[in-house]
Amino acid sequence: MMAQNLPLPPDIQAISGERPLALFLDFDGTLIDIAPTPDGITVPPDLAARLTSLAEQLEGRLALVSGRAIPDLQDHLGIVGIACAGSHGSDCRAADGTPIGDEPDALSDEVLHEVGAFAAANGFALEDKPHGTALHYRANPELEEQGLAFAHALALQHGLAVKRGKRVIELVAQGADKAGAVRNLMQFAPFAGAFPVFVGDDITDEDGMRAAVEMGGFGIAVGDRPSENAVYALANPAAVQQWLHL
Known part of the structure; x- marks a missing residue:
C-alpha cells in the first residue's frame, strides 16, 4: 500500500x-x-x-x-x-x-577491487564500509539497471547479498x-x-x-x-x- x-x-x-x-x-x-x-x-x-x-x-x-x-x-x-x-x-x-x-567479515579485497573499478569506469559514486560497499547514482538515475546487473552478478559469484535503497545499490554479507x-x-x-x-x-x-x-x-x-x-x-x-x- x-x-x-x-x-x-x-x-x-x-x-x-x-x-x-x-x-x-x-x-x-x-x-x-x-x-x-x-x-x-x-x-x-x-x-x-x-x-x-x-x-x-x-x-x-x-x-x-x-x-x-x-x-x-x-x-x-x-x-x-x-x-x-x-x-x-x-x-x-x-x-x-x-x-x-x-x-561479519569485511568484503574481500577482490570484491572491493572489482566494485571500485566498476564505479570508476561507469560514473558511480563509491562508498566503502566496514562490512560492505555501496554504489551511489543519485546524480545519474539512468545508471540503475547497469548497476543492478553488475551487483547481482558479483553477489552470485561471491555469495553476497544485494541491498537496494534510494539511488544506491549495496553489496553486503548474506544475512x-x-x-x-x-x-x-x-x-x-x-x-x-x-x-x-x-x-x-x-x-x-x-x-x-x-x-x-x-x-x-x-x-x-x-x-x-x-x-x-x-x-x-x-x-x-x-x-x-x-x-x-x-
Missing part, C-alpha cells in the same frame, strides 16, 4: 503509556533529510542530545538502525549511549558499545538485514519483552518493520512510497521528529 493512504500513528506518549515501547529508527530519510551524497547531509547540532533524552525516557529502548556503518553514524552525530545497528544490521551494538551477535538487527536487540535488556516499533523510509526498512510485526509491534513508513509492512505513515523527517517529540 502507498504510504499516503496509511493513517498517522497514535501519539507516542499514548503508546508508551500502555506498555514498554522499543523504538527502532532509520537515519537517512527518517530522522534527517536525504542529501545528494552520503557526506552531504545536514544534521541539527542538537539532534544527538534530543535522541539521548528520548532514549532516557524510554529507559534505553531506542536504537538507530541504519545502512551507514556505526563509525559513520557517530561521526555525524557524535552520539554515545544509544544502541546502534549499522551496515544494514550486520554490526549490532548495545548502548554501551558491547557487540551483539557475531560481527545482513534490519530484521536481524531488531531480533538481535529484542533478545536482550532493555529491549526484551517490549513493544517494537520500526520507523523507516526505504526498501531495506521493510525488513525491520516485518520483524517488529512478527514480535507484536508495527511499522511506520516515512515519505510517499509503497510499503508492505507499515500500518502507519509520516510524511517526512520533520514529521518523524514531531511525532517523537524531539
Whole structure:
C-alpha cells in the first residue's frame, strides 16, 4: 500500500503509556533529510542530545538502525549511549558499545577491487564500509539497471547479498538485514519483552518493520512510497521528529 493512504500513528506518549515501547529508527530519510551524497547531509547540532533524552525516557529502548556503518553514524552525530545497528544490521551494538551477535567479515579485497573499478569506469559514486560497499547514482538515475546487473552478478559469484535503497545499490554479507538487527536487540535488556516499533523510509526498512510485526509491534513508513509492512505513515523527517517529540 502507498504510504499516503496509511493513517498517522497514535501519539507516542499514548503508546508508551500502555506498555514498554522499543523504538527502532532509520537515519537517512527518517530522522534527517536525504542529501545528494552520503557526506552531504545536514544534521541539527542538537539532534544527538534530543535522541539521548528520548532514549532516557524510554529507559534505553531506542536504537538507530541504519545502512551507514556505526563509525559513520557517530561521526555525524557524535552520539554515545544509544544502541546502534549499522551496515544494514550486520554490526549490532548495545548502548554501551558491547557487540551483539557475531560481527561479519569485511568484503574481500577482490570484491572491493572489482566494485571500485566498476564505479570508476561507469560514473558511480563509491562508498566503502566496514562490512560492505555501496554504489551511489543519485546524480545519474539512468545508471540503475547497469548497476543492478553488475551487483547481482558479483553477489552470485561471491555469495553476497544485494541491498537496494534510494539511488544506491549495496553489496553486503548474506544475512545482513534490519530484521536481524531488531531480533538481535529484542533478545536482550532493555529491549526484551517490549513493544517494537520500526520507523523507516526505504526498501531495506521493510525488513525491520516485518520483524517488529512478527514480535507484536508495527511499522511506520516515512515519505510517499509503497510499503508492505507499515500500518502507519509520516510524511517526512520533520514529521518523524514531531511525532517523537524531539
